Amino acid sequence: MEELKRKALFNENGDIELGKRRMINGNTTNLNDFNNMKYTWVSDWYRQAMNNFWIPEEINLSQDIKDYKNLSVEEKTAYDKILSFLVFLDSLQTANLPNIGEYITANEVNLCLTIQAYQEAIHSQSYGYILDTICSPEERTKILYQWKDDPLLLARNKFIGDQYNDFYNNRTKYNLVKTAIANYILEGIYFYSGFMFFYSLGRIGKMPGTMQEIRYINRDENTHLWLFRSIILELKKEEPEIFTKENIDYFRDMIKQGAEEEIKWARYAIGDSIKGLTMNMVEDYIKYIGNLRCKGLGFEPIYEGYEEEVESMKWVKEYSDPNSIKTDFFEAKVSAYAKSTVIEDDL
Ligand SMILES: [Fe+2]
Numbered sequence: 001m002e003e004l005k006r007k008a009l010f011n012e013n014g015d016i017e018l019g020k021r022r023m024i025n026g027n028t029t030n031l032n033d034f035n036n037m038k039y040t041w042v043s044d045w046y047r048q049a050m051n052n053f054w055i056p057e058e059i060n061l062s063q064d065i066k067d068y069k070n071l072s073v074e075e076k077t078a079y080d081k082i083l084s085f086l087v088f089l090d091s092l093q094t095a096n097l098p099n100i101g102e103y104i105t106a107n108e109v110n111l112c113l114t115i116q117a118y119q120e121a122i123h124s125q126s127y128g129y130i131l132d133t134i135c136s137p138e139e140r141t142k143i144l145y146q147w148k149d150d151p152l153l154l155a156r157n158k159f160i161g162d163q164y165n166d167f168y169n170n171r172t173k174y175n176l177v178k179t180a181i182a183n184y185i186l187e188g189i190y191f192y193s194g195f196m197f198f199y200s201l202g203r204i205g206k207m208p209g210t211m212q213e214i215r216y217i218n219r220d221e222n223t224h225l226w227l228f229r230s231i232i233l234e235l236k237k238e239e240p241e242i243f244t245k246e247n248i249d250y251f252r253d254m255i256k257q258g259a260e261e262e263i264k265w266a267r268y269a270i271g272d273s274i275k276g277l278t279m280n281m282v283e284d285y286i287k288y289i290g291n292l293r294c295k296g297l298g299f300e301p302i303y304e305g306y307e308e309e310v311e312s313m314k315w316v317k318e319y320s321d322p323n324s325i326k327t328d329f330f331e332a333k334v335s336a337y338a339k340s341t342v343i344e345d346d347l
Pocket residue numbers: 090093119120123217221
């Protein structure tokens with residue numbers, strides 16, 4: 001297995017020349033030089049991430065307190081399970097990103113990973129804020145740890161957790177790429193049916209505060225997807241020996257497994273009992289998303305016939321894509337942070 005060098009910390013002999021900078025195995029000084037970037041997409045990414053700044057407590061949850069008590073059994077089950085799943089994912093992200101950063105030798109990319117880790121911490125805290133507001137401390141704890149006792153929920157988390165553990169326990173180039181692909185799946189497929197569920201609740205006027213929190217989170221996750229897609233594409237150029245046909249087939253299989261898990265999970269947690277959202281809609285949409293993720297990395301699609309966005313799910317974009325937001329939702333914040341403008345529109 002190809003050797004992967006841990007990045008130096010204080011390194012007075014690090015390279016300054018841009019031509020020598022590499023995503024991994026470079027000789028970095030760790031100096032954050034914003035004027036000399038090899039990976040120039042970082043400038044847009046950084047600006048976007050800064051413009052996305054938000055605070056969970058700024059969102060009013062008073063209607064959610066009333067709504068939560070009146071959710072149907074199916075809605076409440078889905079709500080609790082999905083929150084339990086999301087809080088775990090964001091927590092795992094917060095813990096794992098620094099492990100990746102230890103091996104990234106482009107300081108500008110490390111800046112992005114640090115900001116991402118900070119945002120993941122805010123996301124996990126936002127779920128805590130929601131639960132603290134809408135239910136009792138006992139219920140909150142039950143929901144936060146539901147993934148430990150629900151076998152299906154645990155199995156889901158294991159798929160990503162195991163890939164992360166592979167890299168954590170054995171730091172090879174191949175495992176680093178695998179962990180980056182797992183990240184890309186988590187950011188680009190795993191969140192989607194969950195987000196969709198909250199948007200569909202919001203569409204029928206339920207839990208509007210939760211939906212707003214999710215929209216902010218979704219906007220951040222779009223940038224995380226953008227970041228990991230860029231890292232993987234740079235690694236494809238710099239480390240072509242990792243992207244053999246055999247390995248690409250494996251990575252595509254990972255994406256497919258991620259999509260299949262997402263569909264299975266949606267069937268279990270959401271099913272057909274939520275108004276305005278059917279399993280067929282969710283399945284078609286996840287397959288389309290799976291293909292889109294393959295395309296993003298230059299891989300062949302995994303589902304034939306799912307190349308176009310499903311007509312019945314076009315409304316999701318109104319909520320998840322800041323560029324197509326028809327309402328002035330992102331203007332409605334109490335503080336005047338900069339409005340988000342730049343975002344990759346092909347994610
Ligand atoms: Fe997150």
